[in-house]
Amino acid sequence: MLNYILRKLALIIPTLIGISICAFAFVRVLPGDPILAMAGQHGVTPERYEILKEQFGYNLPIWQQYFNYVGGLLQGDFGVSLATKRPVLNEFFTLFPATVELALMAMLFAVVIGVPFGVLAAVKRGSWIDQLSMSVALAGYSMPIFWWGLLLMMFFSAYLGWTPVSGRIALSFFLKPITGFMLIDTLLHGNWPAFVSALRHLILPAIVLGTIPLAVIARQTRSAMLEVLGEDYVRTAKAKGLSSRRVVNVHALRNAMIPVITTIGLQVGLLLGGAILTETIFSWPGIGKWMIDSISKRDYVAVQSGLFLIACIVMVVNLIVDVLYAVINPRIRVK
Amino acid sequence: MKLMKTLMVATAMTAVVVGTAQAKQLVYCSEASPSHFDPGPQTGGNDFDASAHTIYDRLVEFAPGSTEVVPGLAESWEISADGLEYTFKLRPGVKFHTQPYFTPTRDMNADDVIFSFERQWKQDNPWYEYLPGMTWDYFQGMDMPGAIKSLEKVDDLTVKLTLNEANAPMLANLAMQFASVVSKEYADQLAASGDMASFSTQPVGTGPFQLVDYQLDSVIRYQAFPDYFAGKQPIDDLIFAITTDASVRAQRLIAGECDIMPYPAPADIPTLQGNDKLTVLEAEGLNIGYMAYNTTEAPFDNVNVRKALSMAVDKQAIVDAVYEGAGQVAKNLIPPTMWSYNDAVVDHVYDPEAAKKLLEEAGVSGLTTDLWAMPVSRPYNPNAQRVAELIQADWAAIGVTANIVSYEWTEYRERGKQEDRKGPFQIGWSGDNGDPDNFFGTLFSCAAIGVSNYASWCNEEFEALIQKAKATTDQAERTALYEQAQVLFKQEEPVLTLAHSKVFMPMNKKVLNYTMSPLGTHSFVGVDVAE
Numbered sequence: 001m002l003n004y005i006l007r008k009l010a011l012i013i014p015t016l017i018g019i020s021i022c023a024f025a026f027v028r029v030l031p032g033d034p035i036l037a038m039a040g041q042h043g044v045t046p047e048r049y050e051i052l053k054e055q056f057g058y059n060l061p062i063w064q065q066y067f068n069y070v071g072g073l074l075q076g077d078f079g080v081s082l083a084t085k086r087p088v089l090n091e092f093f094t095l096f097p098a099t100v101e102l103a104l105m106a107m108l109f110a111v112v113i114g115v116p117f118g119v120l121a122a123v124k125r126g127s128w129i130d131q132l133s134m135s136v137a138l139a140g141y142s143m144p145i146f147w148w149g150l151l152l153m154m155f156f157s158a159y160l161g162w163t164p165v166s167g168r169i170a171l172s173f174f175l176k177p178i179t180g181f182m183l184i185d186t187l188l189h190g191n192w193p194a195f196v197s198a199l200r201h202l203i204l205p206a207i208v209l210g211t212i213p214l215a216v217i218a219r220q221t222r223s224a225m226l227e228v229l230g231e232d233y234v235r236t237a238k239a240k241g242l243s244s245r246r247v248v249n250v251h252a253l254r255n256a257m258i259p260v261i262t263t264i265g266l267q268v269g270l271l272l273g274g275a276i277l278t279e280t281i282f283s284w285p286g287i288g289k290w291m292i293d294s295i296s297k298r299d300y301v302a303v304q305s306g307l308f309l310i311a312c313i314v315m316v317v318n319l320i321v322d323v324l325y326a327v328i329n330p331r332i333r334v335k
Numbered sequence: 336m337k338l339m340k341t342l343m344v345a346t347a348m349t350a351v352v353v354g355t356a357q358a359k360q361l362v363y364c365s366e367a368s369p370s371h372f373d374p375g376p377q378t379g380g381n382d383f384d385a386s387a388h389t390i391y392d393r394l395v396e397f398a399p400g401s402t403e404v405v406p407g408l409a410e411s412w413e414i415s416a417d418g419l420e421y422t423f424k425l426r427p428g429v430k431f432h433t434q435p436y437f438t439p440t441r442d443m444n445a446d447d448v449i450f451s452f453e454r455q456w457k458q459d460n461p462w463y464e465y466l467p468g469m470t471w472d473y474f475q476g477m478d479m480p481g482a483i484k485s486l487e488k489v490d491d492l493t494v495k496l497t498l499n500e501a502n503a504p505m506l507a508n509l510a511m512q513f514a515s516v517v518s519k520e521y522a523d524q525l526a527a528s529g530d531m532a533s534f535s536t537q538p539v540g541t542g543p544f545q546l547v548d549y550q551l552d553s554v555i556r557y558q559a560f561p562d563y564f565a566g567k568q569p570i571d572d573l574i575f576a577i578t579t580d581a582s583v584r585a586q587r588l589i590a591g592e593c594d595i596m597p598y599p600a601p602a603d604i605p606t607l608q609g610n611d612k613l614t615v616l617e618a619e620g621l622n623i624g625y626m627a628y629n630t631t632e633a634p635f636d637n638v639n640v641r642k643a644l645s646m647a648v649d650k651q652a653i654v655d656a657v658y659e660g661a662g663q664v665a666k667n668l669i670p671p672t673m674w675s676y677n678d679a680v681v682d683h684v685y686d687p688e689a690a691k692k693l694l695e696e697a698g699v700s701g702l703t704t705d706l707w708a709m710p711v712s713r714p715y716n717p718n719a720q721r722v723a724e725l726i727q728a729d730w731a732a733i734g735v736t737a738n739i740v741s742y743e744w745t746e747y748r749e750r751g752k753q754e755d756r757k758g759p760f761q762i763g764w765s766g767d768n769g770d771p772d773n774f775f776g777t778l779f780s781c782a783a784i785g786v787s788n789y790a791s792w793c794n795e796e797f798e799a800l801i802q803k804a805k806a807t808t809d810q811a812e813r814t815a816l817y818e819q820a821q822v823l824f825k826q827e828e829p830v831l832t833l834a835h836s837k838v839f840m841p842m843n844k845k846v847l848n849y850t851m852s853p854l855g856t857h858s859f860v861g862v863d864v865a866e
Contacts, residue, residue: 036745048470055468083370085466085535094551150582158586165587171362171554171574174547283578285553293368293552293579298745 004326008319015315020073023307024066027300034058034082037298069304078305083297088305092287097180098168099279099286103271105202106210111264114214118221118260122229123248133218140215145274149208149281156204163204166283170197209278213267220263224256231255258329265321269314358571361846361864363857364584364593365575368552371535374515375455376469380855383512385575388858389557390432390540391515392564394423394448394494395506399861400850402621402673402769404506408443408516408541409494418501418808419484423448425492430562431518432545436537439520443541445488450519452486455479462522465531473513477767501806503813504770511768512856516541543568543860552577569848569863588613588841594864595842595849597857601659601717607841616840618851619672621766623665623774624716626726626759626831627751627789634699635759641828643693644759646683647733648726654834657721661839665832667821669774672853673766674810675817680825682832691733705758706730706737707751711744714855715763715836722761722833754784754791759831762789765855771817775801779829792829 035052053059057068072079078089117137121130157165164170168182173194178185183202186195228234229252237251238244275288283289287306294302367381374387387393396407406412409423429443454462455474474480482505484497498505508514521539525531538546541564544557555575559568576593578584581600585607587593599607599615608615628635628644635641650664666682669675694700708723709716716722720741727737740758742750751760767773777783780801781793797820804816840851845865852858 030743033745033749036749048475052468052470080467082468085371085469085532091551153583153586158589161590165590165592166578166583167576167592168553171576171592172360174556176548177550281580281583283553283576283580283583285551285577289579290552297370 001326005323008322012315012319016312019311019315020070020308021066023304023311024069026307027304028062030295030300030303034298034300037082037300073305073308078309079301081294081299081302083294083299083302088302089309091290091302092306092309094180095285095287095290098182098284099272099275099288101181101183102202102205102209102279102284102286103268103275105206106271106274107213107264107267109206109210110213110217110267114217115221115257115260118218119225119248119253119256121218121222122225123244125226130222134222137215137218140211141219143211145208145211145277146281148211149204149278152204152208153281164197164201166201166281168198168201168285169194170201173197205278205282205284208281209271209274212274213264213271216267216270217260217263221256221260224259225252228252228256258325261328262321262325265318265324268317268321272310272314359569359864359866360572360574361570361595361859361862362574362576362593363859364578364587364596365555365857366577366581366584366598367579368577369555371466372538372546372549373517373535374512375451375474375517376466376471377512378472380857384857385555386538387512387515388542388856388860389544389573390538390542390546391517392429392541393510393512393514393516394425395510397507397510397769397852397854399858400852402507402766402853404510407510408448412506414506414808418503418806419498421496421498421505422489423494423496425494426564427492429541429564430560431521431541432539432560434537434539434545436533437518437521437524437539439518439539441520443516443518444491445494446491447516447519448494449486449488450522451514451516452479452483454517454522455513456483456486461526462531462534466535471513473511473767477508477511477513479508501808503805503808504768504772504776507768507770507773544573568860570859573859585841588843591843594846595840597840598714599839599841601661604661604839604841607839612844613841614844614846616842616849616851618838618840618853619663619670620714620836620838620855621670621672621769621853622715622763622855623668623670623835624662624713624722624761624763624833625665625668626761626833627792628759628829628831629754629756630790630792630829631754632757634697634702637697637699638827639693639697640699642683643690643697643699643733644730644735645828645831646685646693647687647690647735648729648831649685650831650833651685653722653725656725657716657718658834658836659717660837661717662834662836665835666825668778668824668830668832669771669817669821670766670835673769673771673774675771675814677818677821679818680821682825683828687729687732694733694735701734701736703736703738705740707747707756707758707760708739708741709744709747709761710741713763714765714838716761716833717836719761751789752785752787756789756791760789761833763833767854769854771813772801772805775817775820776805779824790829792827794823794827794829797823797827 035049057065081088117133121133124130153165156163175185175189175194178188182198186198234247234252237247275286276292279286279288280292291306365381369382369385372386374383374391377383393407394409395404398405408426408429410426412421412423414421431439454460455471482498482502484499487495489495518539525534543560543563545560547556547558549555557573559571561567578587581598582603584596585599585603588596589610607613628641630636654662654664667677667680706723706727709719712718723739730737764778778787779792781798784791784793800816800820804813807813842849847863847865849862
């Protein structure tokens with residue numbers, strides 16, 4: 001097991017180097033000059049331009065810029081945002097809890113709805129329930145997030161008034177952040193109405209963000225279930241005269257969940273990607289919205305380091321999933 | 336079901352909590368996060384709304400809803416006969432905000448005013464670059480370093496500004512956001528503690544509101560400053576709910592989550608206007624969308640070719656199709672709301688036949704050119720790509736082939752400035768200070784070639800007129816000069832003046848006394864909410 005984890009960790013180093021090169025190159029391939037972008041409508045004098053260029057190291061050869069950048073990363077220096085002139089790392093971790101909170105809720109929504117529907121579709125294979133849930137899953141998978149978000153918002157918030165339109169909590173609550181997780185903070189403050197408000201604000205964005213994972217999980221659960229239901233041990237269990245409910249819930253589901261857990265882990269990257277749109281629609285103050293804002297402000301330092309940090313997080317999550325998977329399924333370790 | 340019940344009870348509780356709050360609150364759904372709260376180095380309208388217009392004041396101010404300059408922190412001022420010396424008498428007893436991080440020990444005085452300018456002006460000032468890579472774009476962009484000779488303290492409440500040469504727009508410049516007065520005492524305290532960067536995140540000003548809290552990308556909270564020199568504001572709490580998407584802002588306004596919002600999407604305007612809980616104010620924007628010919632490039636160096644090309648464009652059709660009613664055809668460079676606008680100028684009539692003839696007379700046939708279209712939507716031109724397509728079609732009708740060119744926004748402007756740029760270039764301008772020089776001088780002086788004179792147009796006669804107008808302090812005389820300049824501008828046609836856009840400001844009916852600024856800024860001074 002330890003061996004397996006070490007092997008996985010060893011893979012991280014080349015991956016990190018790859019990610020840093022990609023993030024660095026991506027920002028340099030983007031059109032536009034960061035120094036000019038900083039200067040705004042009036043532009044800068046040529047002398048000042050040269051000074052700034054030197055100050056930010058943009059006058060150096062590209063490979064040297066890269067090594068300076070990586071050198072900074074190694075010392076935990078992720079650079080200073082061109083827009084706010086503040087360390088990028090601070091901003092990232094100020095906003096990150098909001099994204100995690102939203103992603104967890106979205107995942108919860110996707111699993112709680114997706115798994116039962118997947119199981120049901122497999123058990124009642126070919127029935128109308130199967131066909132309906134699979135068509136809904138297909139629709140969910142192909143839904144443009146932007147359109148879906150605005151649609152739900154217009155109907156449930158603006159028209160029916162059931163859920164808030166956007167933001168993380170009603171503006172009448174003014175709570176100092178403690179952990180950055182709104183649901184936890186409101187409870188720590190002992191403010192129950194604020195907790196409810198935070199929860200209400202989570203509903204629509206979590207549904208919108210969870211829609212695609214929901215569809216993927218439902219389909220994955222269905223096919224994993226179908227496979228397992230055809231196995232000998234399930235037939236044996238049935239032959240022993242166990243109730244079909246027990247066969248499905250205990251014998252089949254546990255084994256079918258193994259690939260589903262991997263899928264869930266892989267969805268994390270997708271969730272962070274989806275968060276960019278969802279957070280923008282719902283004015284959710286997380287890293288997704290921050291990335292979009294940074295791109296539109298041409299805050300290249302923020303984009304470059306933000307991309308790197310997001311990639312690192314996705315990688316760590318995938319590593320954890322791999323390890324968990326190996327714990328559940330010993331065969332993986334040997335391969 | 337049980338969950339639903341709990342939720343409903345909790346919602347009712349929330350409502351009770353909100354209902355019992357006594358403070359008068361105004362929620363503004365702002366369009367973007369401010370970079371920080373120091374207005375000096377900022378350039379964005381949303382930055383200024385969150386700092387200059389809430390937290391700070393200036394020596395002089397634009398009167399609400401106009402571009403007229405009125406007293407601010409300076410009670411009165413005198414300008415010497417030669418227009419070189421400005422003596423400002425400061426208002427006594429102006430308090431700075433008291434914050435958990437700063438307690439002022441004295442009132443605002445001349446030291447604060449001088450510090451506010453010197454930090455932007457003198458490169459050896461320790462505050463010149465207190466944040467990494469900071470630039471004072473407006474101070475430099477308005478050419479303050481070239482204009483100011485000296486700034487001196489006469490006594491605690493008198494400041495004397497001496498210029499290198501007479502400069503009529505100077506007073507209007509001093510009402511701009513970059514000229515906000517900051518606290519020297521606070522700056523000294525921060526410098527002593529070695530935490531200069533906090534100057535931009537924990538602001539101290541003399542303005543109508545003081546900062547309470549900012550949660551990154553989410554919400555800014557202000558409260559009315561009780562000791563404001565002009566009296567406490569009618570509202571107690573001002574909240575900026577940062578909402579980047581225009582359609583979402585509209586939804587929030589409809590749902591009552593905010594009281595007022597800027598920049599509605601054109602498609603949402605009819606819905607907002609049709610909502611009986613809302614009022615939608617509208618005003619002419621102080622802006623111009625135009626297309627600059629490169630007057631140094633053949634055949635655009637021939638005035639008749641430029642005229643012919645302009646005549647071939649159906650401007651009204653473009654305004655109808657692209658601005659969707661939120662704009663009007665422009666015949667002059669400056670908008671009709673600005674003083675010195677010359678309504679006597681006659682625009683070219685849309686006439687493809689005459690245009691064709693004019694081209695023939697100029698000996699131009701089978702002309703192929705680039706036609707530049709901005710990649711972004713701007714207030715003065717919501718969709719330059721569409722405009723380019725319409726112009727392309729209009730020109731095709733007179734035998735001119737146009738290839739549409741576009742680049743990323745900063746790259747676009749950079750390439751557009753080049754004197755050897757090929758083809759007409761779409762661009763525009765939003766006024767900074769309501770002075771005509773901010774259009775004529777900034778955009779079409781000879782010195783602006785390679786900077787913001789995208790037509791590379793240097794006309795001696797025009798230059799003489801605008802330079803004289805800039806150095807004259809008598810407004811009637813300036814008006815006469817700018818009126819002449821506009822006639823000349825139309826004769827020479829260095830650009831095709833396309834449109835002035837309209838700006839909309841939807842708000843809840845309970846918002847009282849909000850005035851739209853022609854300069855596109857959003858200030859909540861004097862605004863009240865009905866109970």
